[in-house]
Amino acid sequence: MENPYVLPPDLQSELTAHLATVAANRYPDAGATELKNALRHAMGIADEFEILLGNGSDEIIQIIAQSVAEPGATLLSVEPAFVMFRMIATFCGLNYAGVPLKPDFTLDLDSTLAAIETHKPAVIFLAYPNNPTGNLFDIEAVRRIVAAAPGLVVIDEAYFAFSSRSFLDELGEHSNAVLMRTVSKLGLAGLRLGLLIGRAEWIGEFEKVRLPYNLNVLTQAAATFALRHYDVLLEQAARIVKGRVGLASALGKTPGVWAHPSEANFILFRVRDAATTFEGLKSRGILIKNVSAAHPLLNNCLRVTVGTPEENAAFLAALQASL
Numbered sequence: 001m002e003n004p005y006v007l008p009p010d011l012q013s014e015l016t017a018h019l020a021t022v023a024a025n026r027y028p029d030a031g032a033t034e035l036k037n038a039l040r041h042a043m044g045i046a047d048e049f050e051i052l053l054g055n056g057s058d059e060i061i062q063i064i065a066q067s068v069a070e071p072g073a074t075l076l077s078v079e080p081a082f083v084m085f086r087m088i089a090t091f092c093g094l095n096y097a098g099v100p101l102k103p104d105f106t107l108d109l110d111s112t113l114a115a116i117e118t119h120k121p122a123v124i125f126l127a128y129p130n131n132p133t134g135n136l137f138d139i140e141a142v143r144r145i146v147a148a149a150p151g152l153v154v155i156d157e158a159y160f161a162f163s164s165r166s167f168l169d170e171l172g173e174h175s176n177a178v179l180m181r182t183v184s185k186l187g188l189a190g191l192r193l194g195l196l197i198g199r200a201e202w203i204g205e206f207e208k209v210r211l212p213y214n215l216n217v218l219t220q221a222a223a224t225f226a227l228r229h230y231d232v233l234l235e236q237a238a239r240i241v242k243g244r245v246g247l248a249s250a251l252g253k254t255p256g257v258w259a260h261p262s263e264a265n266f267i268l269f270r271v272r273d274a275a276t277t278f279e280g281l282k283s284r285g286i287l288i289k290n291v292s293a294a295h296p297l298l299n300n301c302l303r304v305t306v307g308t309p310e311e312n313a314a315f316l317a318a319l320q321a322s323l
Contacts (some may be wrong), residue, residue: 001185001265001266001305002184002187002189003185003186003187003189003233003237003240003265004240004311005187005239006187007187007226007229007232011232014225015222015225015226018221018225019218019221019222022217022221023217026217027217028213028215028216028220029220030213032220034220034224035053035193035223035227036051038223038224038228039051039195039227043168043181045168045197046172048172048199049172049197049198049200049203050197050198050200050203050204051196051203052195052196052198052206052207052210053193053194053195053196053215054193054194054195054196054210054215055192055193055194055214055215056193057156057158057180057181057194058084058194059194059214060180060194060195061084061085061088061125061154062088063209063210064152064154064196065088065089065094066092066209067205067206068094068122068123068151068152069093069094069122070122073094073121073122074094074095074096074097074121074122075088075089075095075096075097075121075122075123075124075125076096076097076098076099076116076119076121076123076124076125077096077097077124077125077126078098078099078101078107078112078130079098079100079101079295079297080101080130080132080291080294080295080297080298081098081127081130081131082125082127082131083294085125086098094122095119097115097121099111099112099115100295100297101130101133101297103297105133105135105260105297106135106137107137107138107141107145109138109141109144112145113145113148116145116149116150117148120151121149121151122151122152123151123152123153124145124151124152124153124154125153125154125156126153126154126156127156127158128142128155129159129162129163129262129263131158131159132268132289132291132294132298132301133262133268134159134260134261134263134266134268135260135261135263136163136164136263139165139167142155142167143174146176146177149176151176152176152177152202153174153176153177153178154177154179154180155167155171155177155178155179155180156180157180157181158180158181158182158184158185159185159264159265160181161185161186161233161234161237161265162185162237162240162263162265163264164263165263168197171197171198175199178196178197178198178199178202178203179196179197179198180194180196180197181194181195181197182194182195183195183223183226183233186236187226187233187236188222188223188233191219191222191226192219193215193223237265241265243306243307243309243312244262244265244267244306246309247304247306247312247315248261248262248267250312250316251267254316254319254323255323256271256272256323257269257270257271257319257323258271265306266303266304266305267303267304267306268291268301268302268303269301269302270300270301270302271300271302272300272323273300274292274299274300274301274302275292276322277302277319277322277323278290280318280321280322280323281315281318283322284318284321284322285314285318286318286319288302288303288304288305289302291303
């Protein structure tokens with residue numbers, strides 16, 4: 001689920017020259033001040049919020065889980081969702097509660113609210129858009145969950161650049177919500193940079209758990225440089241969204257394929273026999289994700305990343321031959 005586009009040649013040259021000036025013999029800025037300012041400016045993060053940086057979103061999830069972990073504490077999410085929510089909860093000694101989505105992958109609000117009442121979770125994770133389904137949950141249902149939560153709610157916007165809606169605009173209205181993002185899907189996956197946006201009282205506590213110097217000097221320098229050219233990254237994201245529309249249309253016209261609406265840079269689709277189709281694609285040089293065993297609701301589902309027009313065309317041709 002990476003951005004298939006690289007930086008333009010002139011920016012690649014500038015970046016190379018810029019990184020040559022980095023003092024690799026010195027420890028990085030522990031507070032990553034310049035990088036935080038670049039993120040704040042690029043993403044329009046209000047001054048009322050603080051920013052925590054991590055080695056990808058995974059480290060941020062772990063920091064949050066470690067911060068709330070105590071005997072009997074529970075991390076709650078919906079299912080299917082990002083697999084690291086469950087895995088990191090387990091690693092950190094938290095109980096995990098997963099609430100199944102409805103068959104159409106929408107939130108089962110009544111079941112979620114009932115689970116909140118039963119488990120009283122210390123933290124709830126909701127991906128928006130969701131992974132691996134790609135859909136945006138109903139915003140009013142999300143608000144109901146935030147209001148009912150006895151602890152923290154983390155809204156994971158890893159795919160915000162491809163989505164028609166963001167929770168950032170209303171983050172300040174909720175005292176127990178924080179927003180998590182990553183620049184990985186924007187085209188900077190190799191830098192491993194995630195961020196958490198929230199009120200100072202939350203971010204300050206998580207900073208106590210973050211290991212010092214978790215972001216090296218090259219990541220800080222390269223990400224700061226790239227964010228100064230944020231328009232280039234957003235233009236690439238717009239090309240991916242355009243490709244997603246075309247790819248979804250083609251999948252919708254393919255007999256034996258049922259594509260689910262997506263607001264991310266991938267499309268989840270169901271076929272009659274996921275294993276056979278997956279192997280057929282692989283034998284034709286196309287590797288996508290077989291998620292059919294990840295959850296009962298994903299039976300016979302595959303997930304394809306939106307690529308370049310040439311990659312999308314190659315995938316569709318291979319899919320036709322593999323069904």
